[in-house]
Amino acid sequence: MSPTRPAGPARTNGAVSFWYAADGLPDRRPALDGDLDVDVALVGGGYTALWTAYYLKQAEPSLRIAVLEKEFAGFGASGRNGGWLTSALPGQFRRYAAAHGRPAAAAMQKAMFATVDEVVSVAAAEGIDADIRKDGELHVAVGPVQEQRMLAHLPALRGEGWDEQDMVRLGAGELADRVRVAGARGALWTPHSARIHPAKLVRGLAAAVERLGVTVYEDTEVVAIRPGAAVCRRGTVRARYVVRALEGFTAGMPGHRRTWVPMNSSMIVTAPLDRQVWDEIGWRGAEVLGDEAHAYCYLQRTADDRIAIGGRGVPYRFGSHVDTRGETHVSTQCGLAELLGRLFPAAAGAPIDHAWSGVLGVPRDWCATVQLDPATGLGAAGGYVGHGVATANLAGRTLRDLVLGHDTELTRLPWVGRKVRGWEPEPLRWLGIRGLYVAYRAADRREAAGLGRTSLIARAADLLSGR
Numbered sequence: 532m533s534p535t536r537p538a539g540p541a542r543t544n545g546a547v548s549f550w551y552a553a554d555g556l557p558d559r560r561p562a563l564d565g566d567l568d569v570d571v572a573l574v575g576g577g578y579t580a581l582w583t584a585y586y587l588k589q590a591e592p593s594l595r596i597a598v599l600e601k602e603f604a605g606f607g608a609s610g611r612n613g614g615w616l617t618s619a620l621p622g623q624f625r626r627y628a629a630a631h632g633r634p635a636a637a638a639m640q641k642a643m644f645a646t647v648d649e650v651v652s653v654a655a656a657e658g659i660d661a662d663i664r665k666d667g668e669l670h671v672a673v674g675p676v677q678e679q680r681m682l683a684h685l686p687a688l689r690g691e692g693w694d695e696q697d698m699v700r701l702g703a704g705e706l707a708d709r710v711r712v713a714g715a716r717g718a719l720w721t722p723h724s725a726r727i728h729p730a731k732l733v734r735g736l737a738a739a740v741e742r743l744g745v746t747v748y749e750d751t752e753v754v755a756i757r758p759g760a761a762v763c764r765r766g767t768v769r770a771r772y773v774v775r776a777l778e779g780f781t782a783g784m785p786g787h788r789r790t791w792v793p794m795n796s797s798m799i800v801t802a803p804l805d806r807q808v809w810d811e812i813g814w815r816g817a818e819v820l821g822d823e824a825h826a827y828c829y830l831q832r833t834a835d836d837r838i839a840i841g842g843r844g845v846p847y848r849f850g851s852h853v854d855t856r857g858e859t860h861v862s863t864q865c866g867l868a869e870l871l872g873r874l875f876p877a878a879a880g881a882p883i884d885h886a887w888s889g890v891l892g893v894p895r896d897w898c899a900t901v902q903l904d905p906a907t908g909l910g911a912a913g914g915y916v917g918h919g920v921a922t923a924n925l926a927g928r929t930l931r932d933l934v935l936g937h938d939t940e941l942t943r944l945p946w947v948g949r950k951v952r953g954w955e956p957e958p959l960r961w962l963g964i965r966g967l968y969v970a971y972r973a974a975d976r977r978e979a980a981g982l983g984r985t986s987l988i989a990r991a992a993d994l995l996s997g998r
């Protein structure tokens with residue numbers, strides 16, 4: 532394939548995501564029709580709700596649990612993501628440490644390492660074939676400035692729960708032995724990460740909770756949440772505990788417009804690449820891979836030999852508007868295709884089979900939360916800032932302990948019960964978030980053009996946004 536040939540727009544745009552292209556969108560489960568009494572109502576049908584249902588039912592088989600999903604289980608980010616089952620903290624170490632001390636924040640990092648293995652082992656135990664391969668995660672430094680940032684970051688990690696074997700520095704040659712990224716100066720590699728097929732995981736999880744006796748209601752929109760009840764269009768579910776598991780859709784729930792902003796992330800996937808292309812690229816393993824840019828990208832080699840690459844695209848829509856079907860602007864598709872060609876010239880011009888987008892939840896302080904108020908029975912988890920694939924499992928186990936009233940290592944982790952201020956009203960919210968990404972892209976451009984150090988624009992943007 533010629534590096535100069537531009538990749539056209541994707542053959543399929545939206546249709547939820549590429550991850551449903553092979554098997555089609557799932558048949559919908561019956562909707563709730565009338566009132567219902569349960570012990571726990573879980574609002575949303577993504578990883579967070581399903582893992583919570585899974586662990587609660589395992590611990591207390593007698594609990595009556597209902598999952599209430601507006602579309603179908605896996606319609607949201609859980610069926611659209613980049614398939615990084617990553618141990619990255621869902622937020623910043625310094626914030627968790629500032630509130631609870633460094634040992635507590637480091638304990639959370641260790642819990643994230645263990646969470647990756649937990650997902651892998653439950654998937655195996657439940658017979659969920661989600662193309663899981665744990666070959667770790669590569670953070671590639673493209674160009675000298677990204678390398679400077681990467682090297683500056685490494686010593687700090689040592690005090691943040693990462694031991695030497697948890698994050699390994701690879702020189703340019705060692706990286707090229709694994710994968711050849713154009714302009715790469717080296718990478719950091721962690722073993723604590725796996726590649727997954729998102730939709731296969733969410734579909735398998737939904738089936739697993741049903742086998743345990745949980746009812747998943749689809750086509751069931753919750754229009755209000757209050758203590759003891761989730762109010763749906765065609766009935767009210769009365770429950771001792773009601774857990775909001777809506778992540779990027781949270782702003783649509785009355786009373787939560789400014790709780791977490793829905794941040795868009797967009798992806799494209801190539802057609803399966805020829806053997807000669809893979810011979811040039813290397814990447815024989817299934818490491819998930821990203822760069823160190825401010826507006827960073829994330830990639831996976833799929834089980835059927837494509838490259839899926841994602842990035843921010845249009846970061847945020849005015850008024851926390853959510854575009855549900857996942858259609859992606861052609862300019863975003865082209866931007867991602869160009870980036871793919873820059874990283875892997877051998878794949879430049881490869882046909883793009885599918886483009887899609889989705890929303891993830893971002894709190895004002897860019898750190899995730901899991902919470903349950905025992906007095907009202909209201910709970911929530913999310914705001915995973917793009918690291919929700921593994922974190923939702925940690926949330927599920929933590930919500931299990933909180934609902935059952937158990938004081939455990941999980942309920943003492945620093946993300947439990949945090950109080951975070953809401954986002955600014957519009958138009959400030961839109962201006963701030965759009966401005967942030969304009970600044971990050973400008974900083975990336977200046978650095979790529981030979982600036983020689985991290986751009987002050989990016990530093991100022993970090994400072995102003997509190998990111």
Ligand SMILES: Cc1cc2nc3c(=O)[nH]c(=O)nc-3n(C[C@H](O)[C@H](O)[C@H](O)COP(=O)(O)OP(=O)(O)OC[C@H]3O[C@@H](n4cnc5c(N)ncnc54)[C@H](O)[C@@H]3O)c2cc1C
Pocket residue numbers: 574575576577578579580599600601602603604605606607608609610611612613614615616617751752753754776777778779780783795796797798829841888889890891892912913915916917918919920921922923
């Ligand atoms: C394109 C993209 C790429 C990503 N890549 C990664 C990655 O590689 N690694 C990673 O760790 N994280 C990634 N993320 C983030 C991650 O996918 C999410 O954090 C995670 O899936 C959140 O799971 P959830 O169950 O909390 O929310 P969701 O999966 O979004 O589920 C929420 C559900 O609520 C439903 N819903 C909405 N409104 C209502 C209502 N009123 N009533 C009932 N139901 C409702 C929705 O239909 C949806 O199914 C990515 C996200 C996106 C969008």
